[in-house]
Amino acid sequence: MKKWKTLSTSCAILAVLVLFGFAGDSHGTLSAVSTQLTPPQFATLDLPSPGTSTGFPRWYQDSxxxxxxxxxxxxxxxxxxxxxxxxxxxxxxxxxxxxxxxxPLSWPTNFPDEAFWFAADASITLPQGGALYVAAIEAAFANEVAAVGDQISFARIRIRVDIPEPGGTYIVTHPYGVNVFNNVAPGIRAINFTSDVGVSPGIPGNPPTPPNFNGALFGAIGPFLNRTLDGVTPALIPVGAELFIGDPNIDQLVIGSPFGTNFFRIEGPNIGGPGVNVVQTNLFRIAGKVFTDPLPTPLVLDRAGYSRSATGIDVSVFASSAPTATVEVSGLGIPPSTFLASDGAGKFFGMIRDLAAVPSPTTVTASRPGDAPTSLTTTPVDLVDITKAEFNMTTDILTVEANSSDTGTGANAVTLTAVGFGPLTSTAGVGSLTVPVASGLPPASVTVTSSAGGVDTHPVTIIPDDVITITAASYQTRGSTWTVSGTGSEPGNTITVNLGISAIGSTIVDAAGAWRLAVRNSLVIPGPGAVVSAVSSQGGQATRAVIIR
Structure with missing residues (x-):
């Protein structure tokens, strides 16, 4: 296996993650263009174990x-x-x-620069040279020397092929997919493809960010290949008390390809000599030590929330685990042997009704036959829902309205706060806030937090500037009749016309952007020099002198 640091950027392999993780960088030298893998690749690795004294995961598990x-x-x-x-x-x-x-091994003074959870190599001798295939889950270091914080892991696929005259398009089929290399010129390592997915060393700082080993889950590796003697069942190799999936020192048949392609095949012009357009080997050298201790049952606590009503507190728990697992929830006031319901595909849910108080902590435990149970603890939080987040460009006013699933009052009342803007005025879990924004610039979103732990973020709706005018304003003394008209930039807005503090009446901006108010027998009587004002429901304002007839 070559050092990963000697590689430059190639192309990433698309993959679908079985549980979760993140995509790492991709490294390699690509002298011939490769199309995307077909059939589509699936990263059929499960989560790695927690770190050990070396800083690496103890194990990776396949699907x-x-x-x-x-x-x-x-x-x-x-x-x-x-x-x-x-x-x-x-x-x-x-x-x-x-x-x-x-x-003997010691950390970090006598520790290898490279080691493997899984490795599989295959090679083919060709008239013009050779071909190499590598699939691996590898442990290494960002600076190629064992050091705390430099640990990395990645899933590698490497293909190197010496191409004969005249070159052309070559198809490489391997246990984890198919690569197509188009318009390849002849030459040594004319196909030189490497994809390393998941490289993620720690980031120095105070505190430092530790390495993240989930990235390898996005690679093409999985399930693991195993040595076989009959082409059907794995043939593990015991050495003392240890168990291995194969021997990296000898060639052997393998099984485990998710596509049934337990071989390394190259198709293309003259790849095996003049007129020989297909070469293939079914033999691999594979390395991997079986983890034989009980594994922790996988468990992800997706959410634990509660709501308060007149009858008590209801707690809802969402979790993910193995489809064959059982998931139990426990805590103060929760009846013994309270199990979450399963959908049979790894998702679990349960609601515990009418508790006297929020159980803190709440413990969720996943168990599976043959594995060690896994427990996670949390404190359920209320569910916060922002129902309105608006910014008025005319008035520079931000309006936020939100609800909490905790409708308690008095000593049980929750406090809702718009982060950066202040607390909401709230009663029984329903709150609102109207606050001017000094900069006149709207926030892209607002976040409301609850004193009970809930949080919600919502984009802010922008209410554009509302421009209104009064084009005419008259008062007819006979009949005490007001006639006021104008324009508005927002059809549908309500226009209220006032004389001082007295309201004359209201009307609506029509679809054409015009409005008109006519009021007979009005009790609002203007004097000489009177000026009326119009105010829009969105904050637009205008004034005009009154013509008295």
Missing amino acids: LGQALDLCLSAALSPNVVPVPGTPPALMCLVDPPLLFPDN
């Missing part, structure tokens, strides 16, 4: 339940006869090979 330890064993191959004066044939691939019996 079929097989977990592989970070292979750091000094076990010797039972298939290779030792030769005095030569390095031993180890069952684990490490670089440099530090794990000699007289040179």
Whole structure:
């Protein structure tokens, strides 16, 4: 295996993650353009274990339940006869090979620059040179030397092929998909493709950000390949008390491809010599140490919330686990053996009704036969829902309205706060806030938090400037009749016309942007020099002198 740092950017492999994770960087040298993998790839790895004293995950598990330890064993191959004066044939691939019996592993002073949870190599000898295929889940270091915070892991697919005359389009089929390389010119390593998905070292700081090892889940690897003798069942290799999926020192048949393509095949012009357009090998060298300790049952606590009503407190718990797991919730006031309902696909839900108080903490425990139970604790929080977030460009007023699922009053009342703008005036979990924004610029969104832990964020709706005019204003003394008309930029807005503090009447801006108010027998009587004002429901204002007839 070559150092990952020697690679430059290539192309990322699209993948779908079984549970969750994030995409890492992709590194490699691509001298021939590769189309996207077909059929589509699925990252059928499950989550890695928590870190160990080395800072790496102890294991990665595939979607079929097989977990592989970070292979750091000094076990010797039972298939290779030792030769005095030569390095031993180890069952684990490490670089440099530090794990000699007289040179034991220690962190970080005697630790390999590269190690593997899983590795599979295949090679084909060609008239013009050769071809190499690598699939691996690899442990390495950002600066190629064992150091705290520099740990990285990634899923690697590497394809290197020497191409004969005249070149052309070549199709490479392997256990984890198909790559098509178009218009490849002849030459040594004319196909030179590497994709490393999931590289993510820690980030120095105070405190530092630790490495994240979920990125490898986005690669194309999974399920793990295993050695087979009959092409149907895995043939694990025991060495002492340890168990291995294969021997990296010898060629062997494998099974485990999600597509049934347990081979390395190249198709293209003259790839195997003049007129030989297909070459293939079914033999791989694979490395991986089986993790034999009980695994923790996977568990993700998606949400724990509560609502308060006149009859008490209802707690809702959402969780994700293995489809075959059982998930139990416990806490103060929760009846024993309260299990969440399962949809059979790994999603779980349960509601505990009419509790006297919010159970803090609430513990959620997932169990699966043969695995160790996993427990997570949390405090349920209320559900906050922002029902209105508006900014009026005319008045520079921000209006926020929100609800809490906790409708308690008095000592049980929650406080809702618009972050950066202040508390909402609230009663029984329903609150509102109207606040001027000094800058005159609207926020893109507002966040409302609750004193009970709930939070919601909502984009702000912008109410545009409302421009209104009064084009005519008259008062007819006979009949005490007002006639006032004008324009408005927002059809549908309400226009209220006033004389001082006295309201004359209201009307609506029509679809054409015009409005008109006519009031007979009005009790509002103007004097000489009177001026009327018009105010829009969105805040627009205008004034005009009154003509008295």
